[in-house]
Amino acid sequence: MIDVATLSNTLLYSAFIIYLIGTVFFAATIKDKQKRENVGFVHKLAIFTTVIGLLAHVGYFVTRWIASGNAPVGNLFEFVTFFGMMLVFAFLILFSIYRIYLLGLFTLPIALLLIAYASMFQTEISPLLPSLQSHWLYIHVTTVGLGQAILAISFIAGLIYLIREIDQTIPTKKTKWLEVIMYTIFATVGFVVITSGFEAANYNATFTYEENGEELSLDYHLPAIFGPQDAELVTENRMDAWLDTPTWIQGAEAPRKLNTLVWSLIIGFALYVLVRLIVRKRIAAVIQPLLKKANSELIDEVCYRAVAIGFPVFTLGGLIFASIWAQQAWDRYWGWDPKEVWALITFFFYAIFLHLRLSRGWHGEKSAWLAVIGFGIIMFNLIVVNLVLAGLHSYA
């Protein structure tokens, strides 16, 4: 059994490396002097690598399933890596229709980031609660993941559209917001860097504090900027907390989560500033010239088409299969728990997207912004709702 589990981890690691190589190939397709219509060797290589990477990724998924006996979509690590896999798959679906290599150049790094991000959470195989032991859970979670991934392609297309189309010669509100999007990517990198850095150093600082007359303790794996309220540091030679976590932030592990978030934002910011000092331009302005060859009308259509394809899949998985499962597990098909509500919000949001597209004025840039917001909602549901708004689905 241990062997299969190790093999599984190796496969995931390989997928990561292969995607990394794939990204390089996709980057090379831009530099390729050939005309838009011609497909060179490097183009084929890029897609080939992506497919191989996806196969390794699927291999990880299957072997982990074998090792644990349950579909590996049970905790945050598993679900986020699964989402990354679906993202690459969704890219291949839309690529097969539109043959846009640029999509790959943006999809693979996001998939890489997702895998790296996921690996920062508890990665060991964990048991399933009785309510989760249902085939409907697998069906539900996998369909939701696929639906969200297809919808995420609309974000990627939207992002390409925005970087290409927004005038970078003068600073405007639009350029600022676009930089905010860029910064969130840096913050995710920041999270991975800081978490893995201190994990490699085996950093641990334990705080004890009192709550309702009970003595509780909390382990930090990053130096504490925000410690628990009135806590005492009990590990020697560690930095004591600078600040107390505000009381309105609730939950046993909330101080640590806040601390991690703040660290990620700071490191992300440092990286962002560093890069900007080097390139002396907005990040989006650096990328913009690379996208010259892109056909923005077509990119806009991909942005819409991904929603058109993803919306039914998401609805089926996120609302209908979810309801069937809830009906079986909790004898009610809908319970208004935060995760469910955010699935409904996602549904409402993309319904709005589709209806706005019915009128001409909402094509192009406006729908690109909407696609970005939509992805924000999906990520919010995937991460914030799990980590902060505890509900039935809260895995970690």
Add this chain to the structure above:
Amino acid sequence: MSDYICNACGQHNKEGTTICSSCGKPLDHEQSTKLLNMRYDGTAIRSKTRNRSIVDKVWNFFSSIKVGVTLIAIALIASAIGTIYPQEMYIPATVEPLEHYRDQYGISGQIYYQLGFHELYSSWWYMLIIGMIGISIFIVSLDRGIPLYKALKYQKVKRHQKFLTRQKLFREYENVSNQDKKTFVQNLKKRRYRIREDNGHILAEKGRFSRWGPYVNHTGLIIFLIGTLLRFLPFMHVDDMLWVREGETAVIPHTNQEYYLENNNFTVEFYGESEEDAKYEESLENVNQPIPKHFQTDAVIYRDTSMVTGADPELKKVKKGKIVLNEPMSINGLTLYQNSYQLNEFQSMSFNLHKKDDQSEESIGSFTVDLTEPKKRYTFDNGFEILLDEYFPEYEIVDGEPESVSNYPRNPGFVFLVYPPDSEEPEVSFLSIGRNIDPTNENQYKLSLADFEVRNVTGLSVKKDYTLPIVGLGAIIFMIGVVQGMYWHHRRIWIHPDDNRLLVAAHTNKNWFGLRKEFEKSIDHTNFSMIVDQEEEKEDNQ
């Protein structure tokens, strides 16, 4: 009205029509080359043409996409607000809600509570928004669906030249032969276009049914909403609990006393108890409390065959099986779900009577109280008699008085009256777990807890929901409609001969890229060149 008489064919069109319903000539009277707005094929939409009576105004309000989108946006924001703090149903039932929100979340929690956001999803205003979305969907479907249906049903093959020249995809061909045209049409046929011909004019069409997608999905949504509304009627659903102790048989509610359930055994397993859980070892070490793995009731269902009401039931076994979370059991249209459980509920308690000052507690008499049906009187051969004066299944002190907070023997408390032989005056003893009180402090005899037996109780929820089929039907229709509208596209290609020229135009309701690709493939082996996107051309010229 005269504006709507077509000057090309004389057709009397309805007020508000933008494209003649007979010949397809644009009715905007401009010498315009602007591309046509092909939404609903230029038919008159009620909400766009009438705005006089109050009915018109209401109609127009609800059929506006802007209003519809705004309503959905409001529902979205309201739903999000409801997740800031837990809804009331997710907070512990034992606490006062106001206090809970205030203590847990401070002043913002209190405001949240006072605004009623703690039960947002059942608030009148949330339901009102959802209701308005429903009305909007209903009206908009009539408003646009009917004209669209008529326009497509009665569309003619031959269209006015202007109709073609003002399409997004259009091109004029001068040197294509009849053979080319034939091959082109043949290719379209192979791609499953339905070809209609009228005097050399050709209309190739496919995927028209996808235009009904939105109307099908909106119908599904309305059915779904009606289903959820019906749930508010009490007789549309059964929502009950059934607690059965191990070894006991209880009548299943809502079956007219016809069905009974026996709880043979109730088991709970935790992770880490069996060897196959070794793979979770690492993960289990990280959590401090046991993680439940499995809950199961081994149930037998009986049916009362006595026919006569009031007679003793004659139970006949009809079904045997397990009820597990995620695997409910159905009986007579009801569904039984494993919902809760109570472990180690006391089944019986045995007591020992002895002299108070006797260190060895030598028994004078011992007896067992069955906690489900406690006997009142216990007599002994040696003349002692004990009365169970009061019994509190789940004993608690409420306002200084002993009270039972439930009928379940979870924390039994007893008041015993001990009558020694030939004594009229009883001694009073109070017993509960960990407590043995002699209120007068003058007792000569003492009762001690000698032994007890426990058993598990299963809590099954008993459900029936007549709205489920309606809600499910709505969901299925919705899905069919969305897929129909999203995964298929309505494409039309017109060929219009004019002297020795051919005018060709193409239109799709979505996915222009796909239409262009299909066009490109269909002109294979012909002298047709690629059709032109007039919109793109305009942009390039700018």
